[in-house]
Amino acid sequence: MTTRLLTDTDEAAQILREGGLVAIPTETVFGLAARADNDAAIARLFEAKGRPQDNPLIVHIADTDQLSALCSHVPDYAHQLAATWWPGPLTMVLPAVPEVSRVITAGLDTVGIRIPDHVDTRQILRSVGVPVAAPSANRSGRPSPTTWNAVFDDLDGRIDAVFKSGPTAVGVESTVVDCTRDAPVILRPGGVSLADIQAIHPDARMRMATDDAERSPGTRYRHYQPEARVQWVGPFDGSGSERQSDQASTAGSCAYIGLNTPPEHMAYVRQEVVTSLDAYAQKLFQFFRDCEQAGIREIHCERVTTEGLGLALHDRISRAIG
Numbered sequence: 422m423t424t425r426l427l428t429d430t431d432e433a434a435q436i437l438r439e440g441g442l443v444a445i446p447t448e449t450v451f452g453l454a455a456r457a458d459n460d461a462a463i464a465r466l467f468e469a470k471g472r473p474q475d476n477p478l479i480v481h482i483a484d485t486d487q488l489s490a491l492c493s494h495v496p497d498y499a500h501q502l503a504a505t506w507w508p509g510p511l512t513m514v515l516p517a518v519p520e521v522s523r524v525i526t527a528g529l530d531t532v533g534i535r536i537p538d539h540v541d542t543r544q545i546l547r548s549v550g551v552p553v554a555a556p557s558a559n560r561s562g563r564p565s566p567t568t569w570n571a572v573f574d575d576l577d578g579r580i581d582a583v584f585k586s587g588p589t590a591v592g593v594e595s596t597v598v599d600c601t602r603d604a605p606v607i608l609r610p611g612g613v614s615l616a617d618i619q620a621i622h623p624d625a626r627m628r629m630a631t632d633d634a635e636r637s638p639g640t641r642y643r644h645y646q647p648e649a650r651v652q653w654v655g656p657f658d659g660s661g662s663e664r665q666s667d668q669a670s671t672a673g674s675c676a677y678i679g680l681n682t683p684p685e686h687m688a689y690v691r692q693e694v695v696t697s698l699d700a701y702a703q704k705l706f707q708f709f710r711d712c713e714q715a716g717i718r719e720i721h722c723e724r725v726t727t728e729g730l731g732l733a734l735h736d737r738i739s740r741a742i743g
């Protein structure tokens with residue numbers, strides 16, 4: 422199969438309507454889209470990614486009026502979350518109506534839904550006219566793609582088309598929130614922070630190890646594994662909390678990403694000093710991929726706070742460390 426590069430939203434919508442697979446940009450990462458009401462297309466999607474069948478997909482919609490066709494009950498706090506954060510990097514897990522394919526929900530009785538904040542993709546979604554399932558557009562286990570080139574690197578020849586667009590703005594995936602209980606529970610931290618969600622419901626919390634594992638199937642898998650070894654270092658903010666091991670010579674073969682300039686003796690072959698947590702998140706996955714392509718075997722990520730977007734960074738980097 423030849424994978425085409427598209428810039429016309431009508432063409433992308435047409436391929437999706439006919440049951441094809443198109444990688445679409447969102448504000449978080451690129452997604453691999455297929456019609457949610459077409460089981461054959463969804464089966465091809467799992468196949469193209471090499472994704473385990475028991476990991477459910479997020480359904481993407483253009484407008485909130487499409488919600489009622491997908492879920493049976495939306496609690497008040499979820500309405501408020503949607504009003505505040507959609508379109509945006511928030512996925513709400515809600516009770517699924519029986520019409521939602523169990524291939525998408527991986528047999529669960531809930532469905533993850535979001536409205537992405539990307540002008541072309543919302544146009545594509547409107548034009549397709551039905552909800553579209555879209556996991557991140559990477560081969561399973563690889564870092565999520567934040568550029569269209571990264572999608573090609575992973576999926577060229579396996580999907581029908583890639584919609585061309587600039588690098589994604591947020592850079593880490595959406596916050597997945599279980600909205601089936603009395604208060605929101607974050608299953609995966611992301612672009613919307615715990616504090617943001619607590620502003621809407623004060624009892625909102627992070628998922629704990631003691632919560633049922635089946636509620637957040639994605640956390641079972643090793644994710645975001647670049648070919649290079651990933652490690653925490655620092656922080657190099659003068660707080661004096663560097664560990665002894667960080668002082669070891671990096672022998673000129675490692676790369677570094679972080680908010681502070683690392684000490685000179687670390688002698689990194691490549692370093693990306695970012696100016697904010699937002700920039701750290703935006704650059705992280707592409708940095709992993711660039712390092713890999715440069716043959717770098719070890720990547721050091723500067724430790725970050727777990728406040729705000731820091732929690733999502735912490736989660737993704739910890740999972741890359743494995």
Ligand code: TXA
Binds near residue numbers: 478532593636
């Ligand atoms: O930002 C994003 O969320 C991107 C863009 C493309 O929208 N999508 C994305 O999809 O990251 P994916 O498939 O790579 O990750 C979806 C996560 C997985 O951890 C999955 O287990 C979880 O959402 N999920 C989906 N449906 C769920 C459900 N019904 N219950 C619990 N977790 C669910």
Ligand code: MG
Binds near residue numbers: 556557565
């Ligand atoms: Mg993914």
